[in-house]
Each structure stands twice: as structure tokens, then as C-alpha cells.
Amino acid sequence: MKIHCLKGWQNVYTSNAYLITGDWNAIEDVNTLIDVGADPSIVQVLDGIYTGVGKKKVDQVILTHTHSDHTAILPLIRDQFKPVICAYCAYADGIDRILRDGELIRVGDTSFEIIHMPAHTDDSILLLDKNSGTLFVGDSPVIVRSPGGNYSEGFIQVLKKLCRKHVRAIYFGHGDPLVENVQQTLRHSLENVLKRG
Numbered sequence: 001m002k003i004h005c006l007k008g009w010q011n012v013y014t015s016n017a018y019l020i021t022g023d024w025n026a027i028e029d030v031n032t033l034i035d036v037g038a039d040p041s042i043v044q045v046l047d048g049i050y051t052g053v054g055k056k057k058v059d060q061v062i063l064t065h066t067h068s069d070h071t072a073i074l075p076l077i078r079d080q081f082k083p084v085i086c087a088y089c090a091y092a093d094g095i096d097r098i099l100r101d102g103e104l105i106r107v108g109d110t111s112f113e114i115i116h117m118p119a120h121t122d123d124s125i126l127l128l129d130k131n132s133g134t135l136f137v138g139d140s141p142v143i144v145r146s147p148g149g150n151y152s153e154g155f156i157q158v159l160k161k162l163c164r165k166h167v168r169a170i171y172f173g174h175g176d177p178l179v180e181n182v183q184q185t186l187r188h189s190l191e192n193v194l195k196r197g
Contacts, residue, residue, distance in 0.1 A: 001108045001132060003171070004049055008041030015070040015173045017042055018136065022109030025052030032107045033061045033083070034127065034136050035173065038072035043080055056081060062105070063087040063095075064138025064173060065124040088116060089123035099125060115161070117142075118154040126158070133168030133182075142170065143178070143185060147195035159190045 004019040014037040022029030031051050036042070051057050058081040063071055066089050074094060077083065086097040086105065099105065101116035107127070115126040117140040127136040135142075142162065163186050170178040178185060 001110050001129065001134070003134070005171075006037070006042040006045050008037070008039035008045055010039055011041070012038050012072075013069055014038040014072075015067075015139075016171070016175075018171060019046065019049060019051075019058070020108040021049075021051050024109070025050065025055065026109065027052065027055060029055070029109045030059045030106045031055060031057060033058050033077065034107075034171075035064055035070040035138065036061060036073050036077050038069050040073050040076055042073070043076060046081075056083070058083040060084040060086055060097075062099070062107070062127065063089075063092075064127070064136065064140070065089070065121045066092045067121065067139070070138065070173060087123065088114070088125045092123075101125075112136075115158060116154075117158050118152055119158075126162075128162075128165065128167070130165065133166050134171070135162070135167050135169065136171045138173040142189060144189040144192045147192045149193070151193050156190075156193055159186070159193060162186050163190050 002021045006017045017037040018034040020032045061083045084096045087095045088099045090098050099114045103114050104111045112127040112129050117124045117126050120139040124140050167182050
């Protein structure tokens with residue numbers, strides 16, 4: 001699996017968008033965009049990435065949630081690349097496939113588990129590749145740096161689940177990935193959540 005973080009000209013407020021391809025760009029790999037952001041210039045960035053001979057640049061899009069900074073250029077991506085659009089939300093426009101908690105979806109040359117994370121929005125999901133320990137979280141607040149706050153039971157259960165997995169890298173909807181002390185950071189987050197009043 002190769003992860004390309006797409007950085008456009010960033011003239012607008014946008015989220016991270018990630019293109020996932022297979023290591024060898026094999027014909028059966030599913031080139032996948034995780035979120036599309038709001039910056040139209042990522043289309044030119046996508047055009048410059050080698051994704052395999054005879055393959056579409058983008059076979060599918062997976063939305064971590066439907067806030068506009070993660071989805072604004074979806075019509076442009078759809079027109080340009082004709083991908084299948086996948087999301088947990090059944091009510092957003094232009095969704096071709098509704099994702100379900102616990103299902104596996106092919107991404108690049110591996111499979112990711114869909115984890116519904118009721119925290120940032122009702123339709124937020126995480127994507128976890130258990131083989132590499134790669135986790136995409138969108139804007140879900142899986143890193144909790146101090147005690148306090150009010151967290152739903154659903155959020156707590158997902159955080160406990162993540163602490164039982166072997167997560168090695170977390171890719172966020174905004175900012176740089178976390179690649180060091182990942183399990184320790186998740187456990188500390190869970191401790192802070194459980195310390196709430």
C-alpha cells in the first residue's frame with residue numbers, strides 16, 4: 001500500500017485528501033481517495049501521480065464524513081475520474097455505496113475495516129488496515145490530551161476497540177500523521193476519557 005497525501009495550492013480551507021494505491025499498481029488494486037477536500041488544485045496533483053497502466057486514477061472515494069471541507073470538490077472529482085462514491089451517510093447527495101460498521105472494503109492492495117465513530121458527526125467513520133496498523137480518522141477526536149469532557153458510550157467503546165488493535169500510524173483529516181508512540185497515545189486518550197467527571 002502506498003499513501004499519497006495530496007497537497008494542492010491550498011488557497012482555500014480544506015482537509016487532507018489521501019490517495020491510496022497498491023505497492024505495484026496491479027490491475028486489481030482499487031485506487032482510492034480518502035476524502036477529497038475543498039481545493040480543486042488537487043486534480044492536477046492527482047494527474048501527476050503514476051497509478052498503473054490502463055488503470056483509472058481514482059476507482060473509488062471514501063468519505064470519512066460529509067463536512068464541506070472534506071467533500072466540497074466531490075462533483076469535480078466525480079466528473080473528472082468517474083469513481084464510486086462511498087460513505088456512511090445515506091442522505092448525502094451523490095453517494096453510490098452506503099458503508100456499514102464492521103464491513104471490509106478493498107483499498108489499494110489491502111482491505112480496510114469500516115468503524116463507525118459517533119463523535120465528530122453522526123456519519124463519521126474510521127478506516128483501519130489491521131495488517132499495516134494504518135488508521136484514517138478524518139476529524140474524529142481519537143487523541144484526547146487532557147481529562148474532562150463529555151463522551152458518548154459509543155465513542156468510548158470505539159476508543160477501547162482501537163486500544164486493543166495494533167495501530168502503528170494515524171492519518172488525520174487535518175495536520176500531519178502520528179507515527180510514533182501511537183498505542184501509548186491511544187491508551188492515554190482512553191484514560192483521559194474515562195477520567196471524565
